[in-house]
């Protein structure tokens with residue numbers, strides 16, 4: 001079948017040459033006949049050649065620029081057609097620790113079936129463009145005397161619409177999804193240099209995942225569903241005319257997992273994270289520039305939002321005082337302050353400057369962005385900041401209770417039950433302890449395990465080593481949990497002491 005396709009393509013080309021010949025016939029041939037024949041040739045050609053072909057070159061029109069469609073096809077064929085190919089080649093990927101990258105070798109033809117249509121693919125090697133002096137090239141794709149490699153797709157012409165409307169777009173879509181998953185995520189932070197702010201980035205691989213996040217299970221599932229719905233909601237946002245963005249407010253005491261949650265969100269969505277440090281930004285204009293420099297599919301984090309709140313509150317207070325002196329109405333005063341904030345590009349960053357990106361005119365620049373604001377003091381925030389529409393979800397990160405503790409015990413110590421669990425559960429109900437503190441207590445410190453470690457090394461995988469390892473883990477769990485109980489009891493005693501009424505010199509409780 002492969003040969004016959006090639007023959008058809010060759011035959012079509014011969015017919016095209018023939019047509020060209022006829023069109024250049026000498027003048028003495030009757031004009032009318034020439035006209036009829038030359039119009040017949042293309043018709044005949046298309047009757048005889050029922051196949052069409054598309055070439056996808058490795059480099060685009062612009063020299064040096066790689067054609068991403070070529071990469072998309074390579075990825076697609078690698079995932080669908082390798083099993084049926086006999087000529088393959090292996091390379092080492094960019095990350096040399098990866099397995100070898102297997103792909104089709106040049107001139108290997110493969111057949112793909114799509115929606116009942118057969119597609120013939122072949123990777124055509126570089127081919128000479130013209131003969132003459134050899135041009136030495138140092139850059140890939142930089143050669144005037146060669147056509148770059150290309151994929152050639154041959155299909156029956158009745159499938160043309162299917163190929164253009166469904167088959168090729170699907171290949172591109174799959175490639176985009178794949179590259180989004182494989183891509184190294186980045187953590188950006190703003191940096192000020194010679195009075196100008198810009199983003200700098202580092203590779204970002206947060207260890208946190210939702211399944212290891214210790215929090216109420218129902219709440220966790222709700223957040224994951226919300227994120228998933230957001231990611232899929234492009235069409236919805238354009239239908240209702242809303243900017244494709246979402247605001248989250250994470251609040252709770254220090255060490256309750258707000259940063260951990262942001263890492264889990266980034267992992268879950270595969271987004272980059274922009275950690276915005278407001279203290280190093282001079283004014284709203286600079287803030288605007290930084291926002292415009294963020295990319296789509298990103299999480300923009302503004303930590304400790306209460307700090308900027310304090311600034312605004314002070315401004316408002318001053319404004320109110322001035323207004324009282326001038327006997328102005330409160331409402332009028334507030335409007336004036338809002339406006340002056342909005343227009344204040346020369347002074348400091350203002351809350352209204354910030355909000356214009358979350359909700360105002362500028363929020364429409366860019367899409368698929370999640371804003372995460374965090375605070376340890378939700379009660380200090382201006383209700384205007386956290387009203388719905390600005391912050392779509394408010395998530396409370398609370399102290400560690402028994403359910404969250406069990407999750408931590410599972411991930412840190414790999415245990416689901418222990419004789420101390422009951423006591424720990426009771427103590428956690430009575431005392432507010434952060435997850436960070438509990439997590440810290442559950443880190444094995446290997447107090448009693450020195451000798452066991454040595455023995456395990458010596459056993460070097462012998463059958464009894466397995467048993468020894470389990471004993472070692474059990475001991476670690478015992479130590480950690482006993483340590484946690486001790487810490488919680490100390491905290492409880494301190495709490496009771498501070499709550500008890502002061503004593504007089506006789507040890508009796510003093511009357512207030």
Ligand SMILES: Nc1ncnc2c1ncn2[C@@H]1O[C@H](COP(=O)(O)OP(=O)(O)OP(=O)(O)O)[C@@H](O)[C@H]1O
Pocket residue numbers: 212213214215252253254255256257258259260261376397435436437439
């Ligand atoms: N929900 C959680 N699940 C698992 N581990 C947690 C959780 N919360 C906190 N931890 C542990 O506590 C450490 C500190 O938590 P994290 O930095 O996320 O708290 P935070 O609320 O952001 O604190 P801060 O307000 O001080 O920035 C984490 O590195 C992690 O080990």
